Amino acid sequence: MSAASTPSIPVHQLRVGMYVHLDVGWMSHPFPLSSFRIDSAEQIATIRSLGLAQVRWSPEKSLPAPDEAAEPPAGPPPAGGPSADAVAPAETAEQAAQRRRREALAAQRAALALCERQYGEAAREWRQSADLVVADPAGARERTEALSRALVDKMLGQHETCIRLLTMGAGDRAGAHALNVTIVSLLLGRLLGLGADEMTELGIGALLHDIGKLELPDRVRHPDDAFTSAETRLYREHVAHGVTHGRKMGLAAGALLVIAQHHEMADGSGFPQKLTAERMTQAARIVALVNRYDNLCNPLQPGRAVTPHEALSLIFAQGRQRFDATVLSSFIRMMGVYPPGSIVQLTDDRWAMVMTVNSARPLKPRVLVHDRKVPRDEALYLDLEREPSLGIRRSVRPQQLPPDALQYLAPATRVTYFFEAAPPPDDGAPEGAA
Numbered sequence: 001m002s003a004a005s006t007p008s009i010p011v012h013q014l015r016v017g018m019y020v021h022l023d024v025g026w027m028s029h030p031f032p033l034s035s036f037r038i039d040s041a042e043q044i045a046t047i048r049s050l051g052l053a054q055v056r057w058s059p060e061k062s063l064p065a066p067d068e069a070a071e072p073p074a075g076p077p078p079a080g081g082p083s084a085d086a087v088a089p090a091e092t093a094e095q096a097a098q099r100r101r102r103e104a105l106a107a108q109r110a111a112l113a114l115c116e117r118q119y120g121e122a123a124r125e126w127r128q129s130a131d132l133v134v135a136d137p138a139g140a141r142e143r144t145e146a147l148s149r150a151l152v153d154k155m156l157g158q159h160e161t162c163i164r165l166l167t168m169g170a171g172d173r174a175g176a177h178a179l180n181v182t183i184v185s186l187l188l189g190r191l192l193g194l195g196a197d198e199m200t201e202l203g204i205g206a207l208l209h210d211i212g213k214l215e216l217p218d219r220v221r222h223p224d225d226a227f228t229s230a231e232t233r234l235y236r237e238h239v240a241h242g243v244t245h246g247r248k249m250g251l252a253a254g255a256l257l258v259i260a261q262h263h264e265m266a267d268g269s270g271f272p273q274k275l276t277a278e279r280m281t282q283a284a285r286i287v288a289l290v291n292r293y294d295n296l297c298n299p300l301q302p303g304r305a306v307t308p309h310e311a312l313s314l315i316f317a318q319g320r321q322r323f324d325a326t327v328l329s330s331f332i333r334m335m336g337v338y339p340p341g342s343i344v345q346l347t348d349d350r351w352a353m354v355m356t357v358n359s360a361r362p363l364k365p366r367v368l369v370h371d372r373k374v375p376r377d378e379a380l381y382l383d384l385e386r387e388p389s390l391g392i393r394r395s396v397r398p399q400q401l402p403p404d405a406l407q408y409l410a411p412a413t414r415v416t417y418f419f420e421a422a423p424p425p426d427d428g429a430p431e432g433a434a
Helices: 041-049 093-132 137-156 173-191 196-207 211-215 229-236 238-249 253-261 282-297 308-322 325-335 403-409
Strands: 008-010 019-021 035-037 054-057 161-165 343-346 351-358 361-369 392-396 417-421
Touching: 093 137, 093 173, 093 417, 137 173, 137 196, 137 238, 161 173, 173 196, 173 282, 173 325, 173 417, 196 253, 196 282, 211 238, 229 238, 238 253, 253 282, 282 308, 282 325, 308 325, 325 361, 343 361, 351 403
Parallel strands: none
Antiparallel strands: 008 054, 019 035, 019 054, 161 351, 161 417, 343 351, 343 392, 351 361
16 A cells, blocks of 8 residues: 555544554654554554654554454344355465465565665765764764664664665765664674663764764775875874864763774774773774774775675684674674675575575575576565575675676675564565565
């Protein structure tokens, strides 16, 4: 049902059981999703506090009101009238399978559209905050704090979360990098047991970790092996510039330390102060790792990018001394061996792209499988958790794919992440969904 055809109801008529749609920005309400079934009077009070006169609702997804739920009196159908069976013949097994597939595909598309909409709103909010850093530091702080709180509230409001790959364009590189680092850092912070306040400061620091680059010439905003020693020194000054901006904004100490320490390394090989892990905050240790991961996947020159699987392998093999051991092991456990965006070959030899990883069950991701018989826009993600006989054989680079598989899977030049509520282990998707 489209938004135009969905009925509206005054907020004073809301009741528990109604399935409602909040047509306000994602940042403008505290619920994990913008469409949901009301399950408490407190939720009704929160909706009324938003200042809306009415909201859209879906009667077909709503629970009946108590007086509607009573069973109709038993008795034969009216004389001469058709029976229910005659009006609605029983669904065949094939029809039921087709219906379930349509429903699963619609739910998959809706979940992706919701993630992309929320990502787009977060990206716009980050850009507006960044644009205020110099002219209105206090305003920039307020907007960044609000964005971080919204991300944390929605993340903590879900029992389990998936980290998912987005297929949309990622916008400007600075904003895409800031959001990637923030989303993954917050998911990792949650896995490590950080509280809501610690998570919020982690989010603020991650969103602003590179804000000092505003003071740098374009040519030195991103490290390059060809830098002269003078250019390297100039590039590294972005950390001090970021701390200066953070102090002018009035950031909390935890967020400031993330900005100050996001290039430090556990073995003391980082900059600017060559701190070891014991002198870094946990939030800074998290961001230092995730920042390195995203820079490997999304370098300034796309031709130098490595796959998410390769990035994870490189960090573990070459840099495990440089990162906190607990943070690194938790990161690998959360992302899975094959993080979203990895191109893989399944054990039945089909090619696939990892789309979502459940942080609680990382070894069985959902994948988009190359299938010549199914148009790409009609392909259902295959949940490997529901396929015990099927797994991932190996990771490959996109260039190793056959041309038809490369065109079908269409890996983006930039790996962009967001998060969503994890589906249950068995969500009723039709068998052979890919």
